Amino acid sequence: MSAKNSVMVFIEQNNSKVADVSLELVSEGKKLADKLGVALDAVAIGYNLEKEVEVLGHYGCNTVFYINDERLSHFTSVPYAKTIVEIIKKHEPQIVLFGATTTGRDVAPRVASELKCGLTADCTELQIGEYKLKSKVYKNTLLQIRPAFGGNIVATIVSPESMPSMATVREGVMKMAEPDTSKEVELVSEKCGLDDSDFMTEVIEVMIEEKNVDLKSANIIVSAGMGAATPEGLELVKKLANTLGGEVGASRPVVDSGIIDRDHQVGQTGLTVRPNLYIACGISGQIQHRAGMAEAKRIIAINNDPDAPIFNIAHYGIVGDVNDIINRMIKAYKARA
Amino acid sequence: MSLQIIVMVKQVPDTHNVSGDAMKPDGTVNRAVLPAIFNPEDLNALEEAIKIKETIGGKITAITMGPPNAVKILKECLYRGVDDVVLVSDRKFAGADTLATSYALKCAIEKVEKYDLVLCGRQAIDGDTAQVGPQIAEKLNINQLTCVSEIVEVNETDITIKRSIENGHEFLKSNMPVLLTVTNEANEPRTPSAKLAVAYKNISGKTSDESYDDEYLESGIDDPISYIKEWNVESINADPQLCGLSGSPTKVKKVQSVVLTASDVKQIQNTDEGIAELINELTEEHIIG
Ligand SMILES: Cc1cc2nc3c(=O)[nH]c(=O)nc-3n(C[C@H](O)[C@H](O)[C@H](O)COP(=O)(O)OP(=O)(O)OC[C@H]3O[C@@H](n4cnc5c(N)ncnc54)[C@H](O)[C@@H]3O)c2cc1C
Ligand SMILES: Nc1ncnc2c1ncn2[C@@H]1O[C@H](COP(=O)(O)O)[C@@H](O)[C@H]1O
Numbered sequence: 001m002s003a004k005n006s007v008m009v010f011i012e013q014n015n016s017k018v019a020d021v022s023l024e025l026v027s028e029g030k031k032l033a034d035k036l037g038v039a040l041d042a043v044a045i046g047y048n049l050e051k052e053v054e055v056l057g058h059y060g061c062n063t064v065f066y067i068n069d070e071r072l073s074h075f076t077s078v079p080y081a082k083t084i085v086e087i088i089k090k091h092e093p094q095i096v097l098f099g100a101t102t103t104g105r106d107v108a109p110r111v112a113s114e115l116k117c118g119l120t121a122d123c124t125e126l127q128i129g130e131y132k133l134k135s136k137v138y139k140n141t142l143l144q145i146r147p148a149f150g151g152n153i154v155a156t157i158v159s160p161e162s163m164p165s166m167a168t169v170r171e172g173v174m175k176m177a178e179p180d181t182s183k184e185v186e187l188v189s190e191k192c193g194l195d196d197s198d199f200m201t202e203v204i205e206v207m208i209e210e211k212n213v214d215l216k217s218a219n220i221i222v223s224a225g226m227g228a229a230t231p232e233g234l235e236l237v238k239k240l241a242n243t244l245g246g247e248v249g250a251s252r253p254v255v256d257s258g259i260i261d262r263d264h265q266v267g268q269t270g271l272t273v274r275p276n277l278y279i280a281c282g283i284s285g286q287i288q289h290r291a292g293m294a295e296a297k298r299i300i301a302i303n304n305d306p307d308a309p310i311f312n313i314a315h316y317g318i319v320g321d322v323n324d325i326i327n328r329m330i331k332a333y334k335a336r337a
Numbered sequence: 338m339s340l341q342i343i344v345m346v347k348q349v350p351d352t353h354n355v356s357g358d359a360m361k362p363d364g365t366v367n368r369a370v371l372p373a374i375f376n377p378e379d380l381n382a383l384e385e386a387i388k389i390k391e392t393i394g395g396k397i398t399a400i401t402m403g404p405p406n407a408v409k410i411l412k413e414c415l416y417r418g419v420d421d422v423v424l425v426s427d428r429k430f431a432g433a434d435t436l437a438t439s440y441a442l443k444c445a446i447e448k449v450e451k452y453d454l455v456l457c458g459r460q461a462i463d464g465d466t467a468q469v470g471p472q473i474a475e476k477l478n479i480n481q482l483t484c485v486s487e488i489v490e491v492n493e494t495d496i497t498i499k500r501s502i503e504n505g506h507e508f509l510k511s512n513m514p515v516l517l518t519v520t521n522e523a524n525e526p527r528t529p530s531a532k533l534a535v536a537y538k539n540i541s542g543k544t545s546d547e548s549y550d551d552e553y554l555e556s557g558i559d560d561p562i563s564y565i566k567e568w569n570v571e572s573i574n575a576d577p578q579l580c581g582l583s584g585s586p587t588k589v590k591k592v593q594s595v596v597l598t599a600s601d602v603k604q605i606q607n608t609d610e611g612i613a614e615l616i617n618e619l620t621e622e623h624i625i626g
Contacts, residue, residue: 300615
């Protein structure tokens with residue numbers, strides 16, 4: 001049986017399947033829990049999820065608190081928030097992690113508000129460390145690290161007096177551990193204490209659309225930044241991706257300008273990717289973009305400004321006009337020995 | 338009876354257009370070079386409010402918490418057709434995190450007393466937290482609908498919206514009162530009206546303690562306001578302990594300016610030969626097939 005002060009992960013499910021981001025957070029949460037010498041627990045809310053949550057054990061989860069109710073089969077804000085608050089009050093974890101998904105970003109602030117605890121959005125790194133405030137020293141507190149202020153600074157946020165400390169993390173930011181199928185999770189059923197009046201939102205219809213791009217599993221990504229955001233530049237980026245058998249990525253301003261779909265955005269507020277090859281075309285390399293691609297195995301940077309920060313993390317740098325260089329690459333690929 | 342709509346707007350530094358001199362040589366942020374702008378998605382929230390007013394009628398109040406110069410965005414609201422505006426400003430709010438911010442804004446909204454809809458932007462571009470909206474909803478003890486990309490139907494008792502989610506979208510319905518956070522997919526915000534811009538050009542702020550009584554709520558929508566209401570900690574009946582730094586559980590432990598260490602980047606010549614060599618190298622290493 002688990003004890004107080006655990007690290008807890010909110011488990012998200014899509015059509016009853018545990019979301020990748022939740023498995024990533026269980027993997028990361030396990031590391032934090034080990035460092036603190038505490039248990040790693042989870043809270044799962046939904047309907048008929050007993051089988052699905054078994055996988056949590058494979059990633060190091062000790063106990064999953066499970067609330068099973070047909071009315072909870074689809075996410076809505078108030079019932080989920082109230083349920084999570086009840087679980088936190090009952091089991092008193094010291095850290096609670098949520099995916100920075102539309103669900104996590106909807107429910108986590110509501111939970112934090114009710115518990116009056118700290119919440120840090122979109123963390124790119126989590127650590128356990130010390131925080132000193134005047135004469136007080138807080139040991140073993142959660143250090144929540146995220147870029148801020150246009151990416152010119154990286155801030156370390158703490159909420160040392162808050163029980164619990166809460167953070168959201170985007171999908172792909174934390175690495176999923178290798179599953180160990182011999183490990184089992186303890187399933188603890190919890191009562192659903194909700195009234196019908198808590199169900200304030202009526203779900204009329206849910207429409208699932210297939211994504212038109214799967215950046216996360218692409219081996220090669222060719223990404224367009226503002227330096228390649230001309231019609232010709234974008235055509236060439238697509239052509240290069242096609243030629244190499246890769247996918248097209250983009251920086252945020254390119255997505256914001258509407259010329260490419262949001263599913264293509266790489267970075268802190270987009271996707272975190274780890275392809276074998278990432279080709280950054282006309283991307284300056286601000287930290288929010290780097291947060292999403294710095295762990296690519298090989299990075300080629302193409303930029304006409306030799307001082308662009310992207311060159312500092314690239315393995316190969318080519319200074320020059322993006323159209324020129326892409327044309328040369330396509331030509332060279334087709335002619336290769 | 339017509340709808341009472343409150344729109345929450347925020348003035349933010351234009352972090353999307355940070356230039357090289359945003360950082361001072363000593364590693365601190367040079368706020369002076371960052372222009373202050375109307376948070377983009379708050380304009381989308383405002384646009385939805387105006388559209389609702391145009392179709393079924395209503396009264397729109399815009400509220401911002403910020404420094405005195407945030408009246409600039411309140412004037413922008415008036416130029417677009419908002420009926421009343423409030424600046425919540427006090428030194429005691431300084432250093433507020435999202436929890437302390439949402440507490441102060443909740444107190445301000447309660448001073449308005451009656452509301453059917455509270456509209457926020459999905460997120461503010463200074464931090465992209467998207468936390469303040471849901472936190473206000475919790476503190477007001479009302480329902481919330483986030484990431485709204487379309488208002489499908491609205492009448493005087495309930496609202497139906499389309500919500501964007503990772504793998505598609507959903508249609509949700511809620512009774513009022515309810516808080517919505519609106520995304521930039523929802524609309525293309527209108528530009529200010531020249532006529533209103535002239536009418537409100539010289540309007541300025543005035544500290545006021547008056548509350549929103551029935552008379553105000555019934556007053557004609559077309560009566561132009563004569564000053565921008567300014568409220569402080571006392572006038573919104575907020576507990577100073579819960580405001581600003583003292584009401585903020587999160588603290589900044591440290592900030593580091595980003596220093597990139599020069600890496601061992603291999604310079605590839607931008608010539609046919611240079612690039613062919615790179616492609617061959619990557620092929621040999623099976624990075625590309
Ligand atoms: C809270 C927050 C979250 C953010 N999240 C993200 C995110 O998830 N993803 C993201 O990408 N950004 C994000 N950003 C934005 C980020 O800070 C940068 O603004 C953005 O990454 C810059 O995009 P860019 O490099 O395409 O454009 P720019 O910075 O405009 O760079 C364009 C580059 O192209 C080069 N160039 C121009 N013309 C040519 C040419 N003809 N040939 C070759 N090179 C050329 C220029 O030298 C320049 O380096 C975020 C910002 C904030 C504040
Ligand atoms: N100081 C503020 N004054 C008014 N509204 C705010 C303020 N801060 C946040 N909001 C609202 O809350 C939304 C989300 O903000 P944030 O949580 O900072 O991303 C914004 O789009 C605004 O609608």
